[in-house]
Structure formats: structure tokens, C-alpha cells
Amino acid sequence: MSGAAGSGGDGAAGASALSDDALPVRARPLRAELWALSKPGIVRMCLVTTAGGLWLAASQLPVTSSVAWGTVACALVGSALAVASANACNMIWERETDALMERTRHRPLAAGRLSVRTAKRFAGVAGVVSLAVLALGVNLLTAGLAAFAIASYVGVYTPLKYKTPAALIVGAVPGAIPPLLGWTAVSDAFDPPGLAIFAILLVWQIPHFIAISLFRASEYEKAGIQVLPLVRGPLQAKLHAAAWSVGLIPISMSLTPLHLTGTVYFVVALALGVAYFAYSLLGFLPSSGDRWAKRYFFASLIYLPALTLALILDLTLQGVGAP
Numbered sequence: 011m012s013g014a015a016g017s018g019g020d021g022a023a024g025a026s027a028l029s030d031d032a033l034p035v036r037a038r039p040l041r042a043e044l045w046a047l048s049k050p051g052i053v054r055m056c057l058v059t060t061a062g063g064l065w066l067a068a069s070q071l072p073v074t075s076s077v078a079w080g081t082v083a084c085a086l087v088g089s090a091l092a093v094a095s096a097n098a099c100n101m102i103w104e105r106e107t108d109a110l111m112e113r114t115r116h117r118p119l120a121a122g123r124l125s126v127r128t129a130k131r132f133a134g135v136a137g138v139v140s141l142a143v144l145a146l147g148v149n150l151l152t153a154g155l156a157a158f159a160i161a162s163y164v165g166v167y168t169p170l171k172y173k174t175p176a177a178l179i180v181g182a183v184p185g186a187i188p189p190l191l192g193w194t195a196v197s198d199a200f201d202p203p204g205l206a207i208f209a210i211l212l213v214w215q216i217p218h219f220i221a222i223s224l225f226r227a228s229e230y231e232k233a234g235i236q237v238l239p240l241v242r243g244p245l246q247a248k249l250h251a252a253a254w255s256v257g258l259i260p261i262s263m264s265l266t267p268l269h270l271t272g273t274v275y276f277v278v279a280l281a282l283g284v285a286y287f288a289y290s291l292l293g294f295l296p297s298s299g300d301r302w303a304k305r306y307f308f309a310s311l312i313y314l315p316a317l318t319l320a321l322i323l324d325l326t327l328q329g330v331g332a333p
Contacts, residue, residue, distance in 0.1 A: 015022055038289065043123055044128075045119075047124065048093075053093050056093045056188040057093075062189055062191070063088060064086075065325075066204075067192065067204065077195075077196050081148055083147075084143050084146075084148050084195075085147075088153070088156065089144075091136045092159065095136035100168055101120075102118055105119035105126070106120075107234065109121070110232050111232065111233050114231060121320070136271045141156060150200075155184070156187075160184070171236060177236070178238070179216065182216060185211070186209070189208060206261070206264045207265070210258070210262050213258045216250070216251070216254040217255045217258075217306070219237075221251065222307055223237035225300040252293070258286065259287065261283070262317060263276055271324045272324050278324075280316070282320070289305075289306055290306060
């Protein structure tokens with residue numbers, strides 16, 4: 011549920027992970043280690059997208075209707091706990107290969123600062139509480155979506171990425187669910203606009219992660235993770251990135267025909283999509299390499315907030331307020 015870009019590893023020998031019964035000496039307070047176990051950066055991003063889905067769904071309500079603040083609070087708390095649970099489960103699964111990768115070796119389990127037993131308890135409690143909060147405080151559809159996201163991210167995507175690069179698409183599904191959680195918290199239905207914002211985030215993740223896998227290919231190879239540049243070569247990876255980025259153009263613009271946004275968003279979405287696709291084509295130049303891949307990765311980080319700002323501006327000009 012935390013997104014395809016949040017990959018680590020599992021399955022290689024020689025790592026410093028502890029057994030279920032080992033109790034490490036912690037250099038930091040337990041709450042700090044549990045906070046790190048949840049991957050707070052990803053939790054924050056998912057909270058923002060969930061809140062965005064809530065706001066967009068509320069903008070479609072009649073003027074005389076509003077969303078109860080209790081529902082908003084439960085949707086945000088429940089989605090945050092669901093993401094934290096999925097992230098913790100991911101770190102439990104990947105604790106051994108996390109220790110082999112430079113960017114993940116300092117995580118609590120990989121570094122031996124937290125026991126696996128404690129991590130399992132945290133993941134279990136966070137998951138159960140999240141589903142209870144969503145089921146009782148929001149609706150059963152939203153709770154069911156969160157359960158599906160946790161199960162598919164942990165039980166399908168995480169083990170699959172050691173077998174095939176197609177796992178990236180599988181992992182993008184739970185990674186794109188947070189805004190849909192926000193939408194269904196209000197609508198209690200799978201509406202076309204809600205599915206459209208889900209599709210935007212899903213498709214955006216593919217070139218975003220391909221860029222990471224291009225300039226971190228050696229780390230993924232060491233961890234045994236099957237990413238496109240390793241399995242099919244850098245050229246195929248760049249072709250996939252370009253194809254998904256061009257597909258993002260009509261998907262991002264679809265919010266206007268669906269009557270969710272107006273002309274301002276439509277024009278900005280078109281401009282951003284064309285620019286993002288054009289930058290993907292620079293990867294085919296002979297001089298492109300890790301430097302281009304890193305810049306393409308940062309371009310993906312610019313694209314999503316810029317698209318969100320365009321959406322906010324458009325709805326503000328339409329006179330749409332908070333729920």
C-alpha cells in the first residue's frame with residue numbers, strides 16, 4: 011500500500027537481521043524505532059493523497075451537503091495506520107536484503123535495533139485498528155479497500171518482486187489506493203472520477219520507480235530484486251518509462267471530461283504531461299546515464315505536486331471549498 015517505490019529486499023544470506031526471540035539493545039527510544047518502521051515519509055504522502063481524495067469527493071456533493079468531520083478524521087487515521095502496517099510488514103519480510111542495500115541498511119530491523127517480534131506486534135495492531143476505524147467510522151467499502159491494499163502489497167507484491175519485474179505494476183495498485191480511500195470515504199462507491207484519480211497515481215508510479223531502478227540497478231542486483239534494467243536491459247526500461255509517461259497524459263486530463271475539473275487544470279495537466287514525456291525521451295540520447303535517470307526521478311517528484319496544485323487552483327477558481 012505504500013507504493014512501488016518503497017522497495018527493499020529479502021532472501022539473501024549473510025544479513026544482520028535478528029531472530030524473533032532476539033531483543034536488541036536499542037540506541038533510540040522504542041517509539042522512534044516504531045515510527046521509523048512505519049516509513050513516515052510514505053505515510054505522510056499517503057495521508058496527503060487520501061485527504062485529496064476526500065476533498066475531491068466532497069466537492070461533488072450538493073451545496074446543502076457536507077462530510078462529517080468525524081468521518082474525515084477516521085478516514086485519515088485509518089488510512090495512515092493501514093499504510094504503517096503494510097510498511098512494517100514489508101520491512102519484516104525484507105529485513106535481510108535491506109541490510110545489503112546502502113539506502114535501507116539503517117532501517118530498524120536491518121540494523122538490528124528492533125526485534126522482529128516487536129515489529130510483528132506493531133504491524134498487527136496497526137492493521138487491525140486501521141480496519142476497525144475505517145469499518146466503524148467510515149464505511150465497509152473503504153475498510154475493504156484498505157484490507158485489499160495491505161494484503162496485496164505484503165502478500166503479492168513483496169514476494170513477487172524477487173521473481174519478475176512485472177511486480178512493479180502489481181505494487182502500483184495498492185500504492186494508488188490512498189486517494190481512492192478518501193473518495194470512497196465520502197461516496198461509498200466506485201465512481202468514475204474516483205477511479206480516475208486512482209489511475210493517475212497508479213500510472214505515475216511506473217516511470218517514477220523505473221527511474222530509481224536505473225540509477226540504483228547495482229543495489230537491486232545485490233538484493234536479488236528483479237527490476238526492468240536488470241532483466242530486460244536499460245533500453246527496454248526507458249521504453250517502458252516513456253510509454254507509461256505518455257499514457258499519463260490522457261489519464262490526468264480525464265478529470266475534466268468527468269466534470270471534476272475545468273479548463274485551468276486541463277491545460278496545466280496537458281502541459282505537465284507533455285513536458286514529462288519529453289523528458290523521458292532524453293533518456294535515449296547516447297549521453298544519458300545515471301545523471302539523466304536521477305533528473306527524471308526528480309521530474310516525477312515535481313510532476314505530481316504540480317498537478318495537485320493545478321487541481322487545487324482549478325477548484326478554488328470554481329469556488330469549491332473544503333468538505
